[in-house]
Amino acid sequence: MIDLRVEFAGLVLKNPIITASGTFGFGLEFAAFGDLKRLGGIVVKGLSLKPREGNPMPRVAETPCGMLNAIGIQNPGVEAFLRDKLPLLPWRETAIIANMYASSVPEFGELAQVLSVEEGVAALEVNVSCPNVSFGGAAFGQDPAQIRKVTEEVKKHAKGKPVIVKLSPNVTDIAACAQAAQDGGADAVSLINTLLGMAVDIRTRRPTLANVVGGLSGPAIKPVALRCVHQVCRKVLIPVIGIGGIVSAEDALEFILLGAAAVQVGTANFLRPDQSFRIIDDLPRAMIKARSDSLGELRGSLKLP
Amino acid sequence: MIDLRVEFAGLVLKNPIITASGTFGFGLEFAAFGDLKRLGGIVVKGLSLKPREGNPMPRVAETPCGMLNAIGIQNPGVEAFLRDKLPLLPWRETAIIANMYASSVPEFGELAQVLSVEEGVAALEVNVSCPNVSFGGAAFGQDPAQIRKVTEEVKKHAKGKPVIVKLSPNVTDIAACAQAAQDGGADAVSLINTLLGMAVDIRTRRPTLANVVGGLSGPAIKPVALRCVHQVCRKVLIPVIGIGGIVSAEDALEFILLGAAAVQVGTANFLRPDQSFRIIDDLPRAMIKARSDSLGELRGSLKLP
Amino acid sequence: MMLERNCREVKVREVRFLGTWDEPSDFVELTLENPGWEAYLPGQFAMLRAKHWGLELPWGRPFSISRVDAESVTFLIQVVGRGTSRLARLRQDEVVIIWGPLGNGFSAPAGTPTLLLAGGMGIAPFRGYIESHPSPEFLHLFFAHRAALDFYPYLVMAEKVRAEAVQEHSTDDLPEIIARIETAMDGYAGGLVLACGPTPFLRTVQAHALKKNIRAELSLEKTMACGVGACLGCVCKDGQGRNVQVCSRGPVFPAADVQI
């Protein structure tokens, strides 16, 4: 039996496969399709202080090997999450990571305060990269100075819980953003969030999404995600969580070879709702392809010319 | 018969379908597959002052709904192009656009000088966005001040030939780059060039491309390209040429609805070498879908909420 | 109906396509191996994806479960785009990935006069509804359609329950069709009206139901990415203006509780 455990940023995960925010609901939606306890971790849907209805419909569109979403962080608010969802999740066995969305620096701090007292929350993921909200979101994520500020503020209220800063690829220099997160005290960075994209319906002559633009995810963006993770791994010392277009165990290993400590699986959960579990099942086989029985040995072992 | 002619930036094209640089060779490679005179235009492979061998192999990789390339502007040099290729092209009937690559501002000027005396060259496309060369290329393309400088320099030597500046999507604010090109005197902008990406082979534990990173193109990036064209069309007054993931006449119309004056077809030429000709054949049918018989009426007619 | 038990048993299955097709058609009856479902509620749906689709289409596609027997499950599919055209080209024994039954179903109260309003492919769920209803003699099917009647399973259904069909040849026919729908609904003021069809059709039904205070249930159609309530891509507003997932909280909603 290959040991799939990974440890980083104060987290101990059964395996490096974490489900990505917004693509796995609050986990409970997937309990029928696999044993949630088997997951390395679950990042829940983005949470805000107050409930949010999100953007108007339509807010998803399928694109070649990918999809656009402009959900706009619809969520029941952090209180409802802590009251109605978290207790039902197997948080003792699987890392439940809270994905945080706020529209100002102090609000991020407040949210961190509320979440960090919860035993069931393993870590905080700071979404400074959502392209689907008009205020906050990507605005922070595209400016290293802001990233640093938000990180410091969250860290201040995190009571020692690991703080993961989730980065946007819609920037000229993502490594500089990662550096800013590290400077702000982040325990890890996760990347990438979605690429800003758009779809058009020539019949109606309207954007397919009511929000006009949305975030592109799925296999289509994996090459961009790999490049970003590569750039960031070479720049920062804190652990990196790789995200973007992962649908298979091989894909996951590609990110780990670049140096990622773990990965998140997003859009692949829509390919079929048991896909994250299948990826975990398949990891040992994929590791054999890479001629290794140790994730530690694989991590960062990419040979560069 | 629907009139497909488009006029912009001093160019008169039979139709808005132009083949994109680096994906259609010097045009001659495709003469067996369609009548080159039927194309709206041909942008030839990137040209430099001196011949270039490009990057080491492997330098292409297929990705989901897309591909990576790191050709590195292999080309026989501008002199050989003018001597051996241009005379064989139907430049009286179809706009032959020279795509220019140089590694410094003065070199861009020199190249423009050489090209602009040629009757057979309809316009100059300035590639300030190639991700596959270590010096120049994207370095210019990510800095609006540099874009402006290069544009001014090329414009100065263009002897009135239209100057099209080709923009990179690997930036935080592509509209600012377009603005810089306009400020520098560009007659049009074309976008997008490829997204910086990467692929990894877990068996060899090496990047698939010898150059490590490469440019992502194809249907996968169409949503990003549409978003960029939308942002740029709302920002600048000069004409915009839409590029990125176009494989069908419908795709082309999507860009035209956003305001593009014409489009370029790249990776689709690899789907099958007659694809650009098929797109032209199919345009009238696609226009019926959008309930129009006029490209002028369609252009920029997107209804925003 | 064992819905509770059933729901916990929703799994992703890979099943074989049992049919064959002689020629391409825009309306196909897709029969798959029964994925081990013991029960379902008519009105529920499943997400389908041919195994060979690969990655170009990352989403499954939702289809109403039309009927289920011990060996098989049947869907009625109209080809409208990329996914449906691929499904309509399946060959025998090809593998389809399926998860379901998903969502809720229509109410099926015994002994209640019930009007089934079907628009186009909206007829699909009513096939199984009729077959499993405790008192089919109380059912009345009203079917509005555009394509020729033999593209739909109308005739086999009309053998089992009282049924009438009206064809929309052009939009000029709409006022009359709407009038007939409303008249039919008026006859079920004390009973139940179930509707499944395109959104404009559902709006007609909803407006009349609310106006005349007729108990009605509507099955909604939205683009779906996950089908299990996770992506929040399929929401509609409930009576209080709050977003609810059509896939997991619907697709069937009381007409009074949903904004369409």
Next chain:
Amino acid sequence: MMLERNCREVKVREVRFLGTWDEPSDFVELTLENPGWEAYLPGQFAMLRAKHWGLELPWGRPFSISRVDAESVTFLIQVVGRGTSRLARLRQDEVVIIWGPLGNGFSAPAGTPTLLLAGGMGIAPFRGYIESHPSPEFLHLFFAHRAALDFYPYLVMAEKVRAEAVQEHSTDDLPEIIARIETAMDGYAGGLVLACGPTPFLRTVQAHALKKNIRAELSLEKTMACGVGACLGCVCKDGQGRNVQVCSRGPVFPAADVQI
């Protein structure tokens, strides 16, 4: 051979798959309708793409033309990845997009003792080579293979020309196989050696040809996006160290003129 004429006639065609397969296999003989080709040079290849691939795989796939007759063209395909596995699942009459014949071919001088060195699927072009050669009695086929011999068309070919085959069971067999290749080549010092196979195999042939000054031609394999010389993704270095496209300037190169 009418190559000149033929080259001008290269077009993209949509042709039907004429075969059927009983069961999945890793080695398939793919026979398509003849796309209207009147002639080709053995060693030339074509780009193939099943029409139903859609957009996930944007590139066609290059395969040596194995044989052509008035009705059909045949390729020998080993399943190694996404495109070949899709081709090996084609069903009868399914449409394949094809452009070719592409590239150059092997020399076929009459009356010249010629050694055909095939490694694995590198045997494909020699099938047609043997059939169309002006003096097959001068040919000798040497075939190095890994999979069982009956996965390849070796036996039908051995009926027509002198032939020997050697199987590589493990890498331990390599030194002996290399020795046999070199010995065979030595017998053709005054003639011609043609080689098609994996790159390490070609390197062996090239090294010995240069050492012993034997005239040899090598058919190269590179990942190809366009197949027509446009993308510059398939280049190798020529004798002067300049990049040349394998698809349009090859795939066959004189052993002395190419760096592999």
